[in-house]
Amino acid sequence: MSVVSEGFSGRRGRDPRLPPGQYDVGGSFPVLTAEATPNVTQETWTFRVDGEVETPTTWDWAGVHALPGSAYEGDIHCVTTWSKLGTSFSGVSLDVLLEQVGVRPSATHVLAWASSGYTTNLPLADVTGGRAWLVWEHEGRPLSAEHGGPVRMLVPHLYFWKSTKWVAGLRLLDHDEPGFWERNGYHERGEPWAEQRYAGD
Amino acid sequence: MTDSADGTGLPALPVLDSPRRRVPPTGAKRSWQTGTVLEVRRETPHAATYRVQLEQWQPHLPGQNYLVRLTAPDGYRAQRSYSAASPPEDAGVVELTVDRLPDGEVSGYLHDHVRPGSPLEVRGPFGGWFVWRGDRPALLVGGGSGVVPLACVLRSRAARLATGATPAPVHLVAAARTRAELLYADELTGPFAEDTTVVLSREDDAGPGRPGRPAGRLRAEDLLPHAERLGALTTGDDGADVFLCGSTPFTTAAERLLRELGVPADAIRVERFGPS
Ligand SMILES: Cc1cc2nc3c(=O)[nH]c(=O)nc-3n(C[C@H](O)[C@H](O)[C@H](O)COP(=O)(O)OP(=O)(O)OC[C@H]3O[C@@H](n4cnc5c(N)ncnc54)[C@H](O)[C@@H]3O)c2cc1C
Numbered sequence: 200m201s202v203v204s205e206g207f208s209g210r211r212g213r214d215p216r217l218p219p220g221q222y223d224v225g226g227s228f229p230v231l232t233a234e235a236t237p238n239v240t241q242e243t244w245t246f247r248v249d250g251e252v253e254t255p256t257t258w259d260w261a262g263v264h265a266l267p268g269s270a271y272e273g274d275i276h277c278v279t280t281w282s283k284l285g286t287s288f289s290g291v292s293l294d295v296l297l298e299q300v301g302v303r304p305s306a307t308h309v310l311a312w313a314s315s316g317y318t319t320n321l322p323l324a325d326v327t328g329g330r331a332w333l334v335w336e337h338e339g340r341p342l343s344a345e346h347g348g349p350v351r352m353l354v355p356h357l358y359f360w361k362s363t364k365w366v367a368g369l370r371l372l373d374h375d376e377p378g379f380w381e382r383n384g385y386h387e388r389g390e391p392w393a394e395q396r397y398a399g400d
Numbered sequence: 401m402t403d404s405a406d407g408t409g410l411p412a413l414p415v416l417d418s419p420r421r422r423v424p425p426t427g428a429k430r431s432w433q434t435g436t437v438l439e440v441r442r443e444t445p446h447a448a449t450y451r452v453q454l455e456q457w458q459p460h461l462p463g464q465n466y467l468v469r470l471t472a473p474d475g476y477r478a479q480r481s482y483s484a485a486s487p488p489e490d491a492g493v494v495e496l497t498v499d500r501l502p503d504g505e506v507s508g509y510l511h512d513h514v515r516p517g518s519p520l521e522v523r524g525p526f527g528g529w530f531v532w533r534g535d536r537p538a539l540l541v542g543g544g545s546g547v548v549p550l551a552c553v554l555r556s557r558a559a560r561l562a563t564g565a566t567p568a569p570v571h572l573v574a575a576a577r578t579r580a581e582l583l584y585a586d587e588l589t590g591p592f593a594e595d596t597t598v599v600l601s602r603e604d605d606a607g608p609g610r611p612g613r614p615a616g617r618l619r620a621e622d623l624l625p626h627a628e629r630l631g632a633l634t635t636g637d638d639g640a641d642v643f644l645c646g647s648t649p650f651t652t653a654a655e656r657l658l659r660e661l662g663v664p665a666d667a668i669r670v671e672r673f674g675p676s
Contacts, residue, residue, distance in 0.1 A: 204472070
C-alpha cells in the first residue's frame with residue numbers, strides 16, 4: 200500500500216555496506232543518548248557479571264586490561280538512521296569474560312546495564328561467538344565519555360542502542376526481560392538488515 | 401545498592417526510568433499510513449511546516465515524533481524522523497517542521513516537491529522518553545530545529561490552559577543563529593513571550609521594551625534564572641525536568657552548561673537530531 204513519492208529518486212550510488220534506511224555519516228560520530236553523560240572514570244568504573252553464572256565476578260579497569268585484547272573493525276548502525284562505516288574499536292571479547300564466570304546452561308538472555316540505570320536486553324547468542332566486546336578505544340584513541348567511555352559494550356551486528364554506554368554489568372537470565380528502549384516501543388532484537396527498529400517490525 | 405525484592409538474591413539494578421522520570425506506555429501499534437498534506441507554511445528561509453491530515457490519527461505527547469518515508473519508483477526508500485510541532489489538541493492532523501539541510505535527501509525532497517494535496521507516508525507517533533506530560537515544571541532548551549518539539553509543549557500547554565486545566569509551568573530557551581532563522585519567531589516573541597527566552601548567536605537582540613542580549617552562544621545567564629525559578633537545580637522528585645533538543649554540538653554544550661549550573665544529571669532528557 201506504499202505510495203511512490205512523485206519526483207523522488209533518492210541518493211544513488213549507495214554503499215552496499217549500508218542497511219536499508221541508513222545513511223553514511225562519514226567521518227563524524229554522532230552521539231545518541233537518552234540520559235545526560237554520567238561521571239564515570241577509569242578509577243570508578245567496574246564491570247560485574249552475575250545471574251545465571253557459576254562465579255559472579257567484578258572487574259575493574261586494570262582487571263579488564265589484564266585480559267587478552269581483541270579488536271573490531273567494521274560498521275556500526277544507529278536506529279536513528281546513521282551508520283558509521285569502516286570504523287574500529289578495541290577492548291576485550293565478552294567471550295573471555297563469560298568463560299571466566301562459567302555460564303550456566305539455564306542462561307538464555309542477558310541484561311546489560313549502566314550505572315545511570317540504562318538497560319538493554321539481548322539473547323545470549325548475540326553476545327557470544329566473537330560478536331560482542333567491552334571496548335575502551337575507538338580508532339586508536341581512548342573512548343570519550345560522550346561515546347560511553349571509559350568502557351562501553353559493542354554489539355555491532357545490532358542497532359547501536361544495544362551497545363550500552365558506560366556499561367557496568369551484565370546479568371545473565373533464564374528468561375528475556377525488556378530493557379529501557381525495548382520497554383519504550385523499540386524492537387526486542389534490533390537487527391539492522393531486517394530493519395527491526397520498532398516493536399512489531 | 402539494595403537487595404532485590406524478587407527473591408533471586410541478586411542486587412537490584414539501578415533504574416533509569418525511576419518515578420521521577422516515568423515514561424508513558426507505548427500505546428497501540430502504529431503502522432505506515434498515507435496522509436494528505438493540507439498546507440505548507442514557510443517558517444524561515446530554510447524551514448517549512450507541513451500540515452498533514454491523518455486517517456489513523458492518535459493523540460501524541462509533546463516531544464514525540466513521526467517517521468516520514470519516501471519511495472522511489474524502483475522501490476528505493478528513505479525514512480527520517482520529524483517531531484510533532486502541532487499540539488495533540490489539534491486533532492486529526494500533525495504538523496512537521498522540516499529544516500532543509502544542504503544536500504539533504506529527505507528534507508530536500510520535502511522542500512522541493514511536497515505541496516498542498518501531496519500524499520505523504522508517515523508512521524507514528526514514536527518516543528516514550530522525550531515527552532512532556534504537563535504534570536511537572538520543565539525547562540525547555542532547544543537549538544535550531546530542536547525548537548520544534550519544545551514549541552509543541554508551549555502550544556499544548558496553552559491549549560490546556562484555555563480549557564481551564566492547570567499544567568505545570570515551563571520556560572523555553574530557544575536558540576538560533578539569527579532572528580530570521582528562529583522558528584516560530586512571531587509566536588515565541590508574541591503570545592509565548594512570557595515563557596520564552598530567545599538566544600541569538602550571531603545577532604544582537606534588543607527588541608522594543610526588551611533588555612538587549614548581545615550576540616553569542618548560549619550562556620549560563622540565559623539559563624540560570626529560569627532553572628532556579630522552575631526548580632531545575634533541586635535534586636529528587638520535587639525538581640523540574642529539563643528537555644534539551646538540537647544538534648549534537650548544541651546539546652553537548654548546553655548539557656555542560658546545565659551541569660555546571662548544578663542541574664542534576666538525572667533531570668536532563670536529551671534528544672539529538674542527527675550528526676554534528
Ligand atoms: C527523534 C528525531 C526527531 C527529529 N525531528 C526533526 C524536526 O522536527 N525537524 C527537522 O528538521 N529535523 C528533525 N530531525 C532530523 C531529521 O530526522 C533528519 O536527520 C534531517 O531532516 C536530515 O535528513 P535528510 O535526509 O534531509 O539529510 P541526509 O541526506 O540524511 O543528510 C544530508 C547531509 O546532512 C548531514 N545530516 C543529516 N542529518 C543531519 C542533522 N539532523 N543535522 C545536521 N546534519 C545532518 C548528513 O551527514 C549529510 O551530510 C529529527 C531527528 C530525530 C532523530
